[in-house]
Amino acid sequence: MLLFILKRIGFMALTMLAVSVVLFALLEIDKEKVAVRVIGQYTTPEQRALWLERNGYNRPIVERYVSWLGHVAIGDFGRSVRYQSPVADVLWPRVWNTVILATYALGIIVPLSLVLGILAGMREGSKLDRAISVTCIGTTSVPEFASAVFIAALFVFVLGILPGTSSMADGFNVLELVMPVMVLVLYDFGYVARMTRASMAEVMTTQYVRTAVLAGLPYARVIWKYALRNALIAPFTVIMLQVNWLLSGVIVVEVFFSYKGFGALLLDASLSQDVYLIEACTLVAVFVAVGTQTIADIAYTYLNPRIRFT
Amino acid sequence: MAAPSADLALPAPGFGAALRKAIGPIGLLRESPVGMVGITLVAFWVLVAIFAPLIAPYDPLATQDPFRCPPWWQHSYCPTNEVDNFYLLGTDHLGRDVFSRLVWGARKVLIYAPLATLCAYTVGIVMGLCAGYYRGWTDNILSRFADLILSFPVLVLYILIIAHFGASAVNIVVAIVFASGPGIMRIVRGLVLDLRTREYVAAAETRGEPAWWIMLVEILPNARGPLIVDACLRLGYVTITIGVLGFLGLGLPPPDPDWGGMINETRSMAISFPHMTVFPCIAISTLILGFNLMADGLREISLRD
Numbered sequence: 313m314l315l316f317i318l319k320r321i322g323f324m325a326l327t328m329l330a331v332s333v334v335l336f337a338l339l340e341i342d343k344e345k346v347a348v349r350v351i352g353q354y355t356t357p358e359q360r361a362l363w364l365e366r367n368g369y370n371r372p373i374v375e376r377y378v379s380w381l382g383h384v385a386i387g388d389f390g391r392s393v394r395y396q397s398p399v400a401d402v403l404w405p406r407v408w409n410t411v412i413l414a415t416y417a418l419g420i421i422v423p424l425s426l427v428l429g430i431l432a433g434m435r436e437g438s439k440l441d442r443a444i445s446v447t448c449i450g451t452t453s454v455p456e457f458a459s460a461v462f463i464a465a466l467f468v469f470v471l472g473i474l475p476g477t478s479s480m481a482d483g484f485n486v487l488e489l490v491m492p493v494m495v496l497v498l499y500d501f502g503y504v505a506r507m508t509r510a511s512m513a514e515v516m517t518t519q520y521v522r523t524a525v526l527a528g529l530p531y532a533r534v535i536w537k538y539a540l541r542n543a544l545i546a547p548f549t550v551i552m553l554q555v556n557w558l559l560s561g562v563i564v565v566e567v568f569f570s571y572k573g574f575g576a577l578l579l580d581a582s583l584s585q586d587v588y589l590i591e592a593c594t595l596v597a598v599f600v601a602v603g604t605q606t607i608a609d610i611a612y613t614y615l616n617p618r619i620r621f622t
Numbered sequence: 623m624a625a626p627s628a629d630l631a632l633p634a635p636g637f638g639a640a641l642r643k644a645i646g647p648i649g650l651l652r653e654s655p656v657g658m659v660g661i662t663l664v665a666f667w668v669l670v671a672i673f674a675p676l677i678a679p680y681d682p683l684a685t686q687d688p689f690r691c692p693p694w695w696q697h698s699y700c701p702t703n704e705v706d707n708f709y710l711l712g713t714d715h716l717g718r719d720v721f722s723r724l725v726w727g728a729r730k731v732l733i734y735a736p737l738a739t740l741c742a743y744t745v746g747i748v749m750g751l752c753a754g755y756y757r758g759w760t761d762n763i764l765s766r767f768a769d770l771i772l773s774f775p776v777l778v779l780y781i782l783i784i785a786h787f788g789a790s791a792v793n794i795v796v797a798i799v800f801a802s803g804p805g806i807m808r809i810v811r812g813l814v815l816d817l818r819t820r821e822y823v824a825a826a827e828t829r830g831e832p833a834w835w836i837m838l839v840e841i842l843p844n845a846r847g848p849l850i851v852d853a854c855l856r857l858g859y860v861t862i863t864i865g866v867l868g869f870l871g872l873g874l875p876p877p878d879p880d881w882g883g884m885i886n887e888t889r890s891m892a893i894s895f896p897h898m899t900v901f902p903c904i905a906i907s908t909l910i911l912g913f914n915l916m917a918d919g920l921r922e923i924s925l926r927d
Binding site for chain 1: 656769770773774775776777778781782785786858862865866869870871882885889892893894896899900903904906907910911913914915918
C-alpha cells in the first residue's frame, strides 16, 4: 500500500513536471514576446534587449527552464505586470477566497447529491427514481452562466432580496455568497447524484443484498448496514474528480458575480497576457486537479478491498 | 411494433442501408419518452436554424430602438414612449432585436457545436484505434499525452489556448478538438482493446486485410453503440463550452449573433434589463437539455437490449 501511494505521488510529480514544460514552452520560448508583454508594446528594441539581458533571458533555453522551475518550486513566480506586485501576493489571497466559495459549495453538493442518489438507486425504475434522474439531467443541462442569469434575475430583479454582486467590497458578507454557491450547486449536484444512483442500483442487485432481504432483515437495516458501505465507494471518487469541474465552474461564477477569487484572476491574467501570473495560476489549477485525482485513486484502493495494487 | 425492427434488420442494399445502420439507434428513440422529448427539443432548434431568414422579423445586426422591453414584460426601467416596431422579446442596448438575434444565433451554435464535435471525434477515433489496436509504445505515447491534457481543468485549457492564439471560429474548433480529443480517445481505446480479441478480427488478420481496413471496417462499426451515446452527451458539453467561451469574451467574434456572446455583451445590464440575457440563456439551456435527454434515452435503450 505504501509503495502504491509513493508510486501515485511520483506519477503526480511527473505530470506536474510535464505540465510545467508545456506551459514554459507555450509562454516563454519566444523571449521577444515575453519582453513585449512584460515591459510593454511601446518600448524600443534596445530597451527590450537590455531587459532580456538583465533578466537572464539570453541563457540557453534548458538553463532558463531549470532556473524558472527552481524559482517556482520555492513559490517565487515573478512579478505580475497587471497588478504591479509579486505574483504570490496577488495569488494566495485569491486562492483563499475560492477555497471559501468551493467549501460552501461542496458542503451542500455532497450531502444533497448523496441523499438523492441513494433514494433514487434504492428502488431502480420507481417513480421517485425517474423524477430524481430527470431533475438531475435538467439541472446539469443549464450551464453556470445561464443559471447565474436566472438566479440573479429572480433574487435581485424580481424579489430584490440579495445583493447583485459578490465583490465583498464592505468586508466578508455571507449573503453575497448565496447566489454563487447556489449556481455551483445547481450545476454540479446532478452528476454526482446520478453516479451515486448508478452505484447504489448496482449494489442493490448483488447477491448479498438479496440474501439479506430474503433473510428477513428490516429494509432500513439492509440499506444502512449492507448496501451503503459498498455503494459509497464510487461516489467518493466522483466527488474528488468533481473538484476538477468545480474549478471550471468557479471561473464562470466568479466572473459573473465579480467575486475576487482565483478563477476570475486566471481569466484576468489570460486576457491581459500577464505571463508570470498565467503560469502561476495554471500551475495551481493543475496541481489542485491532479492532487485530487491522486487522492481519489489512493482512497479508492483503500476503500475497496477487492482492489489491491502493489 | 414489429415493423420498425424488421426494416432495421433487413437492410436494403446501397447507401441508404448503410445510413440506416449508422443512425439505427437514433431511430429507436421513439421507444423512450425521455429521448423523444430530447429529440423534439433538438429538432425544434434545427428547424429554427434552417428557417432563420423566414422566422426572424428584423436584421439581427440592425440597430433600432435601444433598451425596449418585451411588450408582455414591461417594468420600471423600460422606456415608455411608443414606437412603431413590435419586438417580441425586446431589444438590447444597441437596439438590436433580441428575438431575431436569438433565431440567427441558433445557426451559429448548430454549425459550430456539431462541427467541433465531429472534428474532435475524428481525431479521437483515429488516436483511440491506433492506441488500442497497435498497443505497445504507440499506446503508451498516446495515453501519456491524453493523461497530460486531461490533467488540466477543462476550462483552464480552453482559456489558455484561446487567450494565447486569439479568439476566432477556427481557434475555438481547434481548442475543442485539442481538449476533448483525448477523452474520446480513451473511450475508443477501451472499446478497441476489447473488440480486437474477437474472432472476426483474427479472421480478418488471417485474410491479410490491411491494418487500417481492420480498424475502420471491422472494429469501428462494432464500437458505435457507446460512441453514439457519448457523442450526444459531448454535443451538449461542446455547446456549453462555446457558450461559456462567448460568455467570457473569448468566443466567436462580434457582431454576429451568438448566444454566449449575447449574454456577455449584456450581462452588466442583467439586473435592470433581464430580458437581454434571460432569453439567450433559455435558448442554450433547452438545446443542451435536448442533447442530454437524447443521450439518456439512447443509453436506456442500449442497456435494455
